[in-house]
Amino acid sequence: MISPSASTVVFKVLFCALLATSIGQSVMLTTLPSMGREANLSEFHIATIMSSSALIFAFGTNVWSKVAKRAGFKRILMVGLTGYSLGTFAFASAWMAGFSGFISGTNLFLALLISRSLQSTIMSATPPSAVGYAVAISSPQARVSAISKVTSASNVGQIVGPAYAGLLVGFGLLAPLYSIVLLTLLALTLVYFKLPVLPPLSQQKSAQQTSDNDQAPSKVPYVFVAACICVFCAMAMMQQSLGFFFIDFYHYSPIEAARQVGVAMMVSAAASLTAQFGWVQKGRISKETMIMLALPLLGVAYLLLFLQHALYLLYVAMALMGLGMGMAYPSLAAAATTYCAPSQQATITGLITATTAMGYVLGPPLAALIYQLDIALPFAVASALIAITTCIVYITLQKTHRHQNKFKTKP
Template identity: 25%
Template sequence: MGQSVYAQVMPLIGRELGFSVRLITTFVSISAFVFLLTTPFWGRMSDRKGRKSVLMIGFAGYIISSLLFVLVAYLGLVGVLLTSSLILSFLLARVLNSAVGAASRPAAGAYIADITTEEERSAGMGQYGAANNLGTIFAPIMVSFVAFLIANTEIFPSYLTPYGRLIPVVLMSFLSLLALLMVYLYLPETLEAGIEERKRERMSYDYKLLVFVGIGVLIFICFSSTMTVAAFYIQDKFNFSTLVTQERQGIAFGLLGIFSILVQLTYVQKTKIVPINFISISIPFFILGIIFIVISATFTFFVLGMSFLGIAMGLASPGYTATASLNAGSSNQGEAVGVAMVAPGLGFAIGPLMSGFLYEISPNLPYLICIPIFVVVFLLVLYIKRYI
């Protein structure tokens, strides 16, 4: 849920602070680049120190950095922080979130690998993806509900109304604290004591792995590109106010998550195929979703396009993660998932930066550029599947 909340809150807060589309997407790219650099480290750390401790570090980092983000945004909205000091403080909060919050992703993925057999790996990663997508459902619902309450009720004091965009981040910090406590109290460790001294297999970093990670990078470049500009696209194309945009964006993101989780809990769970084939199957849905978004004359068509993107990610994400896990030894699952997470890290570093520049040329360009990219992905999958 955490990053989904940021995806909806940051663009609108950024506009209220006077940031350009290009600057906001640059923030996203820089924080994603930090995520890219730190995720493999946390993956290796979870192989040595255990999944549970690294998960807890990730949650703690998210809580601290989110509260810092709220403080910086509040000081910017009330005029205490201006121009360069505001930009640098905003960037610091996002970098901290990525650097330490990144710990939870490889640790969680490796935990799933620890408790599943090779035959169960695709289904296990599908369930893991479904859990992530539950967050993409509930986060938009929470953000939209808060926006609705601010606009239509007096449940929040009037002096909080100008800062209502920040309330979902505060709520998410509280939920992360509850998750941290649950991990500490109830989650058993899956690695035996003495893992630091255990002889670990070395992963093979050959050109096939580079091609495979490249496939993931291209997928996440397009996904991050379309998601990052979604709020701007909705507001500009349909002439919605800020609060209405926040509500409608929540609906669109929520449906994306619903369709993604439905695919992962049904088709991915029941279909016994080589995991990388899920990526091939996802490509037509990606392209169809982009087409519906670009031709959308009404918000309904936009939502339909987002739903197709949800189906596509519901197929591609577990297919990608399961393939990476199955091509690693049992003693370096954390490293394998950490390497796999390079793709979303690099994708979210390049995609938002690219989409910010393209959006200022034409709002449709961040979407249209993805059609030829997905054709390339399909061809690369056909090539690499012979070796996996």
């Protein structure tokens, strides 16, 4: 276990590393629909690129989580940041070839799909190594706060990213993507010089193995993992549809639609960051309470997106969504890693960091399909998905609570 002063430095470095990649993801999601329309690619082309790369990312995070346990979190974090930098450059260059007319149609689609998939293969090392590092140096009681300190970088990135993209998109749709390469290289440099080397998890746990083996694996953490997947699937459906919704419903141009998506995502991220810094990291509310506050908020937010017919209602929905997301991921992640047996720690950490990608495997193609029926229908389906998830998580928490009470009352 590292000292408190070193722990503060660690969380700052991990935050910066995930912030750089979060800004990159936010920039990509903000500009992707507009770039697709500019290059004459369909909604299904964009959805396929997103879901295919997400599928690879989901598998990659599970693999890299186990590798990080053996090789060390810092080394694998650096691998992920390097892959992100090189992959972003290749992905942006494929778009440039399409815009210049060098390639088009199916060839452009394949170039984008391959470059993005290769990027996902390596950049998927970043989240499990960063979150795994945070879990390794935190106690179970402080785990919600520790995970929030690291993952709040995602919310900051969602605030900075759209504004960053909106500022640079005037120089061309690809200017924001190319500039992300510099940000991730700076993060890589910071990790190399400032992040302490933590012994591989397998070495840290060697002294505890005898007592740990007595604790049987549990299926409960997988419920929280599945809930995270549903949360991000709903979010992916929203992000896949929102840019096209601005173009088709509000009749914005592709560049203006990218700016409007940026503003909407900034509103959501600001609310999410308020939730995380306001009470999640202070630890005044239990993870179970936060889960049961967050999921209904998300359901109401997506329902409001489905019903809205004016921009101000859309922004209210995005703010509610941000509040829900700010509490949902860190509390679900903490619940999954707390309720698991020590022998499951690496597997659950890998799965929980893969939930974003898993959600984006299913969400975009589903949204693209039902978008053809009704441009607001993806929001309604997302709301229904969250409602079902809320019921299942509530039942699981009640059963777990009764089981724990029964165990405590045994003589």
